[in-house]
Every structure is written in structure tokens, then in C-alpha cells.
Amino acid sequence: MSQVADTALTLLERLKTGETTAEEVASRLLARAETLRALNVFVHLDGDRVLEQARAIDARRKAGQPVGPLAGVPVAIKDLLCVEGEPTTCGSKMLAGFRPPYDATVISRLKAAGAVLFGKCNMDEFAMGSSTENSAYGPTLNPWDQERVPGGSSGGSAAAVAADLSPLSLGSDTGGSIRQPAAVCGVVGLKPTYGRVSRYGLIAFASSLDQIGPFAHDLRDTALLLGVISGKDPKDATSVDAPVPDYLATLDQPPARLRVGVVREFSGEGLDPEVGAAIEEAVRVYQRAGATIVDISLPHTRYGVPAYYLVAPAECSSNLARYDGTTYGHRATDFSPKYPGEENLPPLLRMMMASRSEGFGAEVKRRIMLGTFALSAGYADQYYNKALQVRRRIREDFDAAFEKVDVLIGPTSPTPAFKLGERTANPLAMYLSDIYTITANLAGIPGLSIPCGLTKAGLPIGLQLLAPAFAEQSLLQIARVFENATDWHTRRPSLS
């Protein structure tokens, strides 16, 4: 048990000294995945393929050939990242059986770094949701309390690390989908700046908001994985050609400045008192560490969720138009006219409509329709363009705040993990799970969630830290001040 609970860096140390091998590590984790099958963390886990990669790394190491910075380290992958020849479903029936013909850039980078790709993780369908309950393959259970959700949409990726099924994983964050599951699963999750990590090969949900990022137990592992996946990619025009610092080597440098902004709007109505108390304690930790604490207002915070639920569905309605049963994905076998009016539609159109209705789940349909409506003639100005103007206001709030402080802190999620089924009946209640995370996506800035407490019932609480665009280095350094002063990142759920 102590051996599977290794972090990536301790594992790398033991692999280097020859104390263990990548194959040994992979076998142990595969056995553990079998034991913990009930958590439903993986949509797809091919043991033979995992072992094959591990043996290849072991052979290279044994032969004295150069190996990458993640050589032999398992990394679990959210099931919306294309891996050549491996099933990639995006949590949807629409893509059941789909095997991409190419690797996402982050996957190529992981392979070049010697990582062992350790299965595809469960997620809300097309990354739409905050609980992983929207997966067509059943919900993932929270390793800390199996009656509760792991958050979402990257719930499988967060649970994989929390349950020590893989020391590292990748997720994606469009409105909080890395940070919120990280918070409620008691692990570290980072959404990098928009443009920091290539999105090539990420199955698109909302292209101006989506960003790929790491999950890990601690900040050292997070810095390691971030370094591997960051950088300009000619295949993604929105990836930015900014230098990639050595996040790991510089992690323990004291931050150049330590001005911490406490966001007034992140402690309003709906905040669980135990979460609120943990955040207050986090502020005291920074105070004791010599930080200047500044009260900050982000006045447009409350407009974040409404602006997001126009921008994201608008982009999703366009992105998901490609799933039409034509070139890949689900095609309905019977598309003969079924409901009134359909007999007037051409067969091709009926085929597309029937395929999409069978392939997509309810939340995806809701968002596609919402986006189609928000972009439709006569409504685009009132809804979509208005939302983009509000988006500018939200960005300006952050720009003004970062004139005064180096980092903003607050809760990641207003509540700890909620119970399965608790919010599925009410889409709006589910949307409010992302109230503190969503504005960072609209503004394009990086956000980090780190473990900062446990409730009396033993549920993890996450501290969110937000920083200016491309300030991941200082964001990690400032978070490290908290991690060094506390031991929340060492806590693990009690699993068999």
C-alpha cells in the first residue's frame, strides 16, 4: 500500500535506483484498479497495452538509453484526449467504439517523456457537468465517500489520483472541470492559462474556454507534469509562444512577492460554513508566512455563471455539429419518419437528427439547444454578444485586482462533494457548483486547487488560487508556501 501511494517524483527516484521497475509499478496499479473497480474510474483500461509501454521503458533504462522526465510513471488520461488507436469516448454513446487516428499533442509529449499511459478516465459527457453523473458509462464514485460524486467533469481523473490508481492524470477545465473535482477529491488540480497547453487532439467543447491541465497529489508533481505538457504547438493556433520555465526546479524558490488577495465575492450565499472556515484558516496560514493580505472585490463575479452559460453552449452547439453520423461516431440504424412533421425532412437530415438524438445525453442536448438559440437570428445580440461584453468586464476585474496582488484566494467549490443524484434533477443547481471557478475560464487566467482541509465528515476541501495570465510559476510558488506549512496534501482516503 505504501508503495502504490508514491508520488511521481518518489516513484522516479525508485525507478532510477533500480529499486523497482516500470512494469512492477504498472502491474501493482493494474491489480489495484481491479480491486477498486466499483469506483468506475476508468472507461477503458487495457492492461496489456499498459504493461507493453512499461516494459519498453524498462528496456530503454536497462540498456542505458536516455529516458524522459516521466520515464515509467503512469499517467491516467481523461477520455476526451485522443490517443491513437485507443478507444476515446468523451463519456458519450456518440463516440462508443471511436478510435482516433492520431495522438493529441499532450499525448505525444507524454509519450516522448516516457510516461506510461494508464487508461482513459470517466467524465461527464463531452465535459458538460460537475459530477461525472452525465457519463454514458455510469458515474464515478468519490474515493472518500462512495455515496458522493467525485466532481466533474474530470471526475475520473481526479478520483484516479485520489484513490492512488495513478500518481498523475490529465483533465480538462472549461468552467472548473479540473479544479472542482480536485477540490472534492482532495488532490491538486491546475487549469493553466488559456494558450499555455496545446489543445490539439482535445475533443472540443467550448474552444475559447477549454484548457488541459494536470492532477497530482502535490505541487512538485504538478509542476513536473505541467512542464512536460506546456509550450507552443504549431497545430494549435491559440497556443502561445511564451517561454516555459522549469516549474519544478523553481518551485521552492520563495515567491518574489507575496501579496494575497481575498476575494470578497467568494464568500457569499451558498458557501458551506466548514468550507468557509477552512479558507479563513488558509488566510491565516498566509498571514503567518508573512504575506500581505488584501481585501479584493471582483464586482462582476455573479455574472460569471450566466455569461458562461451563453458563451459555452454557443461554442458547444457549433463544435458538436460535427457529430452527425456521417464520418465517425454513432449512426442511427432506423431514421424513418417517427414524429409529426418528419416526413417532410430529407432522409439525410433525418439520419443526422436520429443519430444525434440517440448518441447524445440530455445535458448535451440542452446545451446544444441553448447555444443554437443564443446564436439564432434576432437573439444573438441580446444573448451571445451581451455575454461577450460581460466577459470583458470580468477580465477587467481581474486585471485591476492583479495590479494590487500576486494571487487571489478563495474556496474552489462552495460545498464539499455532494451526494449522487442530489443535483441531477435541477440543471441550474448543478451549474452553481462552478460559481467560483468559472470566471477564470472566461478571463483566460490560470487557476489552481490544492487540498486545504477536511470536513467533520471527512470530506476534502479545496483552496483555489488564481493568478495573472502565464504566471503559473509564481502561482505554484505561492501555493507551495501553503503546502509547506500544512499536511493536507498527504491525506488519503481509507480504501481497501
Place this chain on the structure above:
Amino acid sequence: MSLTTAEVAKVAVLARLRLSPDELGPFTSQLNAIVNYVAQLQELDTTGVEPLAHGVDVRNVFRDDVRGPSLEREQALANAPRRNQTGFLVPAVLD
């Protein structure tokens, strides 16, 4: 602002989604709840505010028009729901 079931039915066709008569009611009320919720944006005066489409200062990224390798036909067709030797098969486009 309130959407009628007829309007939702129209949006569904635009979105290429087939909805059964039973689904139309619940989707209409859920969409109305969301549309009413997002309507709070109208409170804000955004006169003269330039819309922000994304968060980074990248504009008009061009690359040289150089031909590179592309997918082999067989790879491109591998996931097709219906195909023949050379292409994707779909129902008749024109009657």
C-alpha cells in the same frame, strides 16, 4: 422572455436533434429556467464595451502554406459508420 414548445421544436431542428413530443415539455421548461437565469446579464450597462471572444492576445495566426502528410484514406475511413472502398456512405441527399 419565455420560449414556447413550438420555438423549442424549431431550435431542435436547427440543432439537428430529434425530440419526441414527450421530451419537448421538460426541455422547454428547463431551457426557460436557464434563459431566465442568464437574463440577469441585461442588468449591466455594457454600452461601448468591446466584446471579449477569448482571453489571450493572439490575433490572426498564419502559417506558411506548406503541404504536409495527411491521413491515409484507410485511416480516415476507419471509424466510418458506413463506407465503401473509397468513401463515406450516407442516405440520399436529394430525393
